[in-house]
Amino acid sequence: MEFDVIFGNAARAGLGPQAAIFALAAIGLNLHFGYAGLLNFGQVGFMMLGAYGTAIMVATWGGSLWLGIPFGLGLCVAFALALGIPTLRLRSDYFAITTIAAAEILRLLIRSSPATDITGGPFGLQAIANSFYDLNFLPDGRFGIGTFSYSSNQLWVMIVAWVLVVLCSALVLGLIKSPWGRVVRAIREDEDAVLSLGKNTVAYKLQALAIGGVIGGLAGVIDVLQQSGVGSENFEPQVTFFAWAALILGGLATTVGPVVGAVLFWFLREGVESFIRELSAENWLPNVLADFLDGAEGAISVVLMGIGLVGLMALRPQGIFGRRRNLHLGT
Amino acid sequence: MSEMTTVRPELTEAALEAAPPGRLKDDPILITFGMLKTFGGIRAVDIDHLEIERGTITAIIGPNGAGKTTLFNLLTGFDRPDQGSWRLDGRPLGGLPPHRIARLGMVRTFQLTKSLSRLTVLENMAVAAQTQRGERLERALLRWLWLPEEERVMTRAVELLERFGIEHMADEQAGTLSGGQRKLLEMARALMADPELVMLDEPTAGVNPALTESLLEHIRNLNAEGVTIVFVEHNMDVVMDISDWVVVMAQGRILTEGAPEEVVANEEVIDAYLGRAREAVDEAVEEAEGEEGDG
Numbered sequence A: 001m002e003f004d005v006i007f008g009n010a011a012r013a014g015l016g017p018q019a020a021i022f023a024l025a026a027i028g029l030n031l032h033f034g035y036a037g038l039l040n041f042g043q044v045g046f047m048m049l050g051a052y053g054t055a056i057m058v059a060t061w062g063g064s065l066w067l068g069i070p071f072g073l074g075l076c077v078a079f080a081l082a083l084g085i086p087t088l089r090l091r092s093d094y095f096a097i098t099t100i101a102a103a104e105i106l107r108l109l110i111r112s113s114p115a116t117d118i119t120g121g122p123f124g125l126q127a128i129a130n131s132f133y134d135l136n137f138l139p140d141g142r143f144g145i146g147t148f149s150y151s152s153n154q155l156w157v158m159i160v161a162w163v164l165v166v167l168c169s170a171l172v173l174g175l176i177k178s179p180w181g182r183v184v185r186a187i188r189e190d191e192d193a194v195l196s197l198g199k200n201t202v203a204y205k206l207q208a209l210a211i212g213g214v215i216g217g218l219a220g221v222i223d224v225l226q227q228s229g230v231g232s233e234n235f236e237p238q239v240t241f242f243a244w245a246a247l248i249l250g251g252l253a254t255t256v257g258p259v260v261g262a263v264l265f266w267f268l269r270e271g272v273e274s275f276i277r278e279l280s281a282e283n284w285l286p287n288v289l290a291d292f293l294d295g296a297e298g299a300i301s302v303v304l305m306g307i308g309l310v311g312l313m314a315l316r317p318q319g320i321f322g323r324r325r326n327l328h329l330g331t
Numbered sequence B: 001m002s003e004m005t006t007v008r009p010e011l012t013e014a015a016l017e018a019a020p021p022g023r024l025k026d027d028p029i030l031i032t033f034g035m036l037k038t039f040g041g042i043r044a045v046d047i048d049h050l051e052i053e054r055g056t057i058t059a060i061i062g063p064n065g066a067g068k069t070t071l072f073n074l075l076t077g078f079d080r081p082d083q084g085s086w087r088l089d090g091r092p093l094g095g096l097p098p099h100r101i102a103r104l105g106m107v108r109t110f111q112l113t114k115s116l117s118r119l120t121v122l123e124n125m126a127v128a129a130q131t132q133r134g135e136r137l138e139r140a141l142l143r144w145l146w147l148p149e150e151e152r153v154m155t156r157a158v159e160l161l162e163r164f165g166i167e168h169m170a171d172e173q174a175g176t177l178s179g180g181q182r183k184l185l186e187m188a189r190a191l192m193a194d195p196e197l198v199m200l201d202e203p204t205a206g207v208n209p210a211l212t213e214s215l216l217e218h219i220r221n222l223n224a225e226g227v228t229i230v231f232v233e234h235n236m237d238v239v240m241d242i243s244d245w246v247v248v249m250a251q252g253r254i255l256t257e258g259a260p261e262e263v264v265a266n267e268e269v270i271d272a273y274l275g276r277a278r279e280a281v282d283e284a285v286e287e288a289e290g291e292e293g294d295g
Helices: A003-015 A016-036 A044-061 A065-087 A090-111 A111-121 A152-176 A181-190 A193-195 A201-227 A238-250 A257-281 A288-294 A297-315 A324-328 B012-018 B067-073 B098-103 B121-128 B143-163 B179-192 B208-226 B236-242 B259-263 B267-294
Strands: A142-145 A148-151 B028-039 B043-053 B057-061 B083-088 B107-108 B196-199 B229-234 B243-248 B252-259
Touching: A003 A148, A016 A044, A016 A152, A016 A181, A016 A201, A016 A238, A016 A257, A016 B012, A044 A065, A044 A090, A044 A111, A044 A201, A044 A238, A065 A090, A065 A181, A065 A201, A090 A111, A142 A152, A148 A152, A148 B121, A152 A181, A152 A201, A181 A193, A181 A201, A181 B121, A181 B143, A193 A201, A193 B243, A201 A238, A238 A257, A238 A297, A257 A288, A257 A297, A297 B229, B012 B067, B028 B067, B028 B229, B043 B229, B043 B252, B057 B208, B057 B236, B067 B229, B098 B107, B107 B229, B121 B143, B121 B179, B121 B236, B143 B208, B179 B196, B179 B208, B208 B236, B236 B259, B243 B259, B252 B259
Parallel strands: B057 B229, B057 B243, B107 B196, B196 B229
Antiparallel strands: A142 A148, B028 B043, B028 B083, B243 B252
16 A cells, blocks of 8 residues: 555645635635625635636637736626625525525536637637746746656646635735624624614625635636636536535634635545545455445545535534634524 | 404593693604504504604503514614604604614614624624724725724723623623623613614513613613613513603504603503403404405
């Protein structure tokens, strides 16, 4: 059993661009749900708009990547307003249902054939991030040891992505520590009480939704940069729920929770998958089980992650960094 | 629709003679005209005219279902009337959302206390301060713009907490407070918003006698500082103790209003009324059920 291979794979995933993308998505969700109490099950919609906005500007309209990124993030703000203005006055469950439906409608629209001229439909869009890699100052070659290694371009994306993770974490922390953040957290506790104190709660919820959405949009931008392309199959609803899993694993309403959660989520997922593959390769598994697992290592890994999360909820429902006491303070 | 008027008890006219509702006040802070709110055929609130005198403590009493809380919800913008208009200091409030009404100086509390559980007691207070620069998103990250103001807010919050005797809990999460402490916090928080008119929905409900006494003392002190107070109350001792004026509501209407002694003088009217009201409600319910069966 080559534990260095398993560990190398796990570490590569845990620190790689995927983990950074999910960390950004989870930071946005943390602002939405952890602080503002908005149940957003459509975070993938924001990621999709960030990604497609960037890609369409470059690949379809021949614009600059540096115009495409703000365009994509602008679409995220528009999406937040379109989603929030009709629903944020209603009870929170209506908002939750709307978010998941809106994100899925958006994905189906993007991959529909009438949209092919703009979005590439089922084929997606390619060759988008050239001007991003032109800025790569790292030498060619691979960095790292064993399976824990990255190409020069991968490392370049990672540096940018993790810097963004730090900046967004700091942004959310700064906002939450301000009087603005105090109102937002108060709304999470009891919206009527905050209304009775003269605060326009709908405006605060819209602002929180838009900011968290733009952070989710940045995750989509990193995804485009990483693949230098975009496809609608990357934005299925489970993406939102992986981001939720990372957030809950790390701990709601904490600064490092979503980041550590995302790292751990990808570390464990890839680690378990590699472990199962190694077990099969070493013939340590009975044939029946090995045949069953063959080719399904990824799926099994997700299943085990799910079971692990259930266990976490039983033993440490507040996540790694959360405060247990908060769970018992009913609102 | 025609059945609705019959729900009104016969005794209303006797009560009207004793103390006609809708009396004009010398210096009203709040004036309400033709306020009507129906819930599926029930006239929850149906008030022709009501004025609240500035600087007084006004109690609103009446049996359960009389429409007291609904009236509070309507006046503070938490619910919309079918028709009616009302003015605070001459400014029409109809159609304004609750936060705008609160900003104009009418701040309410709730029957079930609404403490912001996972915020500290001090943060609960700070949220209530009005027009804070740091509450604007565009200034939230520019600390130097709001830090001096934040210090003033905190100083005032601590002062108020001291006055209400819960300053030792300032850094605890509000969810850890006892029921009585929450009542105190909610009242202190309403004050933090610098209101002209405070609407207290059952401030002493579920509070022990000692704390009730202290809450009443706070209400008196507040009033002495010039704040007008309207409160819903079931405990007649409390009403007699602190109110300058009593408004009696039943089945959505104002049955009578007057000084506490006046209302007490008409005690038999009220007693009879409360008895009759039950019967009238029961009859109405039976009628409604009968109609449902027929329809």
